[in-house]
Amino acid sequence: MSHPQDARRPAKRDTAPRRPADPLGTPARRAALRLLDAVLRRGEALEAALPAATRAVHGPDGGLAHAIAAEALRRLGDLDALIDGATRQRLPDDAKARMALRIALAQTLALGTPPHAAIATVLPLVDGGPRKLVHGVFGTVMRAGATLPEAATLPEAVAERWHAAWGEEMVAAAALSLATQPPTDLSLADASATEEWAGRLSGTSLATGSVRLASGHAPVPELPGFAEGGWWVQDLSASLPARLLADVGGSTIDLCAAPGGKTLQLAASGKAVTAVDVSKSRLARLRDNLTRTGLSATVVTADVLEWAPAEPIDAVLVDAPCSATGIFRRHPDVLYRAHAGIVAEMAELQARILARAADWVRPGGVMVFATCSLEPEEGEEQLDAFLAARPDYRLDKITDRVPEALQVAIRTRGDGEHLRTLPGMLADKGGCDGFFIARLTRVG
Numbered sequence: 113m114s115h116p117q118d119a120r121r122p123a124k125r126d127t128a129p130r131r132p133a134d135p136l137g138t139p140a141r142r143a144a145l146r147l148l149d150a151v152l153r154r155g156e157a158l159e160a161a162l163p164a165a166t167r168a169v170h171g172p173d174g175g176l177a178h179a180i181a182a183e184a185l186r187r188l189g190d191l192d193a194l195i196d197g198a199t200r201q202r203l204p205d206d207a208k209a210r211m212a213l214r215i216a217l218a219q220t221l222a223l224g225t226p227p228h229a230a231i232a233t234v235l236p237l238v239d240g241g242p243r244k245l246v247h248g249v250f251g252t253v254m255r256a257g258a259t260l261p262e263a264a265t266l267p268e269a270v271a272e273r274w275h276a277a278w279g280e281e282m283v284a285a286a287a288l289s290l291a292t293q294p295p296t297d298l299s300l301a302d303a304s305a306t307e308e309w310a311g312r313l314s315g316t317s318l319a320t321g322s323v324r325l326a327s328g329h330a331p332v333p334e335l336p337g338f339a340e341g342g343w344w345v346q347d348l349s350a351s352l353p354a355r356l357l358a359d360v361g362g363s364t365i366d367l368c369a370a371p372g373g374k375t376l377q378l379a380a381s382g383k384a385v386t387a388v389d390v391s392k393s394r395l396a397r398l399r400d401n402l403t404r405t406g407l408s409a410t411v412v413t414a415d416v417l418e419w420a421p422a423e424p425i426d427a428v429l430v431d432a433p434c435s436a437t438g439i440f441r442r443h444p445d446v447l448y449r450a451h452a453g454i455v456a457e458m459a460e461l462q463a464r465i466l467a468r469a470a471d472w473v474r475p476g477g478v479m480v481f482a483t484c485s486l487e488p489e490e491g492e493e494q495l496d497a498f499l500a501a502r503p504d505y506r507l508d509k510i511t512d513r514v515p516e517a518l519q520v521a522i523r524t525r526g527d528g529e530h531l532r533t534l535p536g537m538l539a540d541k542g543g544c545d546g547f548f549i550a551r552l553t554r555v556g
């Protein structure tokens with residue numbers, strides 16, 4: 113509604129200096145800058161920051177911005193070493209000039225963008241600022257014929273943490289896999305058709321019910337079988353928790369279920385599954401996945417710290433929220449967000465969820481606990497604390513339930529076993545995500 117006095121007011125002059133229109137290609141780089149800023153300064157997840165950061169760009173530019181930001185994060189340590197080697201005074205970590213250089217160099221050195229296109233599209237990001245410096249440093253790095261090392265440099269804090277937990281070899285394997293585009297694993301709705309799907313998709317199979325596609329395949333929705341719901345994307349490691357429940361009948365609750373990779377697996381094996389998650393948006397993706405695959409599950413939107421089933425249950429899968437450092441190959445942003453404080457916070461939440469879920473299982477029933485984390489606090493130490501607090505639970509032996517390709521991940525603890533997948537496992541076949549998984553039976 114207009115104000116009655118509007119007519120008498122002089123029109124407000126826009127005195128803010130106008131930015132010249134961006135040249136072609138720059139909006140994608142501006143969006144990449146917003147993404148890096150969201151992850152590195154505000155600690156947001158790259159995927160969560162995408163909608164806001166790419167709102168102003170069109171068509172394939174959103175995908176390009178995502179690819180540039182992900183590659184810059186994957187290679188951040190290496191790019192920064194090149195930048196620091198070409199500047200007399202160290203640029204602050206969050207300086208716009210450093211961000212612009214990371215974006216330009218990630219494109220030329222990792223994505224194959226010609227240098228003149230990479231720098232021309234990035235310079236407008238520092239208009240009215242250190243344009244000359246950015247141009248000069250980029251030129252120096254290019255003239256020196258810089259290339260990226262075979263293994264990526266991990267953030268120092270992460271390398272130290274993992275060195276202390278898993279040793280030098282694991283850190284070297286993680287650095288190598290960070291530099292490599294991971295393959296895509298698919299879980300199949302019909303495990304008996306594994307060979308057929310491997311053939312149709314030109315993939316290989318490392319385990320029944322799973323097909324691996326080398327990186328560089330067509331976009332997922334365009335692959336044969338996506339529309340008809342024959343499979344869904346899920347790393348081989350992530351398929352292990354549901355495999356451990358294959359022989360357990362009766363009612364199964366998939367706790368922290370969205371977007372539903374494990375719910376689909378459980379439903380495909382014929383189980384009556386209740387999928388519980390607190391996130392409405394992630395559950396919407398779970399519902400879409402159920403519709404696409406023609407599988408069914410009861411879906412509950414609830415906070416598991418408040419919700420409880422009406423009756424004792426036969427099996428529960430707790431795929432608990434965690435730091436997600438085990439999936440750094442696909443989500444390199446976790447390496448910059450999951451600091452020690454987050455790990456401790458997540459470990460505490462997991463302990464609370466486990467304690468609740470443990471009370472719902474009937475004697476003789478089974479609980480599987482899983483996290484996609486490479487932090488012992490969210491795996492081995494969590495299991496130790498649980499077993500110390502709950503003498504009514506026993507850690508099961510799992511060898512018979514684990515596909516041969518991943519038996520290398522089985523570790524013994526007392527009379528039982530758990531799974532610890534690490535970077536470096538299956539390295540010659542494309543590797544696997546980092547997971548901790550334990551199966552426990554309620555004996556009391």
Ligand SMILES: C[S@@+](CC[C@H](N)C(=O)[O-])C[C@H]1O[C@@H](n2cnc3c(N)ncnc32)[C@H](O)[C@@H]1O
Nearest residue numbers: 368369371372373374389390391415416431433
């Ligand atoms: C590791 S992800 C689950 C992945 C899923 N199981 C799959 O296979 O696709 C963890 C999930 O826990 C959910 N979550 C976190 N805190 C929760 C809570 N208090 N109650 C219910 N769900 C929660 C998150 O929304 C997230 O979807």
